[in-house]
Amino acid sequence: GDITESDLTLAAASSAVVIGFNTKMEAPAKRVADQSNVDVRQYKVIYELLDDVQKALTGMLEPVMVETVIGHAEVRQIFTAGKTTIAGCGVLDGVMRRGVQARLLRGGEVVHDGHIESLRRVKDDVREVAAGLECGITLDTNDIQVGDVIEAYTVQPKPR
Structure with a gap:
């Protein structure tokens, strides 16, 4: 009416x-x-x-948070600098990017979910390292072992 x-x-x-x-x-x-x-x-x-x-x-509506995996790196060697553990890695696919979210996978299981604190290529601090290259990655954990895989990802809001 x-x-x-x-x-x-x-x-x-x-x-x-x-x-x-x-x-x-x-x-x-x-x-x-x-x-x-x-x-x-x-x-x-x-x-x-x-x-x-x-x-x-x-x-x-609240936006939906969309997770996008941007790359994987395999831990090939472990270095220590003081109390910090540095993972010597080979980037398997995609890219590793400083500051993004990262999961530490051991045997396919997530053992840590945090972020990439620093990223080095040879001696230089870099923002990003592409697939096929080696780099040093510092995570916000020291529980890293040879053979672990670091999965880098981004999380962005998507309107509904």
């Missing part, structure tokens, strides 16, 4: 939006809408209504 004063009073009390499809709103109802600052949306075309509702819902 048409949008009434009671619809608008209820919407004002619950901070809701009033949506009308092929409806009218009489002058007293318009006054209530203006006085109570209720958002009234009226549509004559169903597709416009559906598009607006979908856009509104997209903004209300």
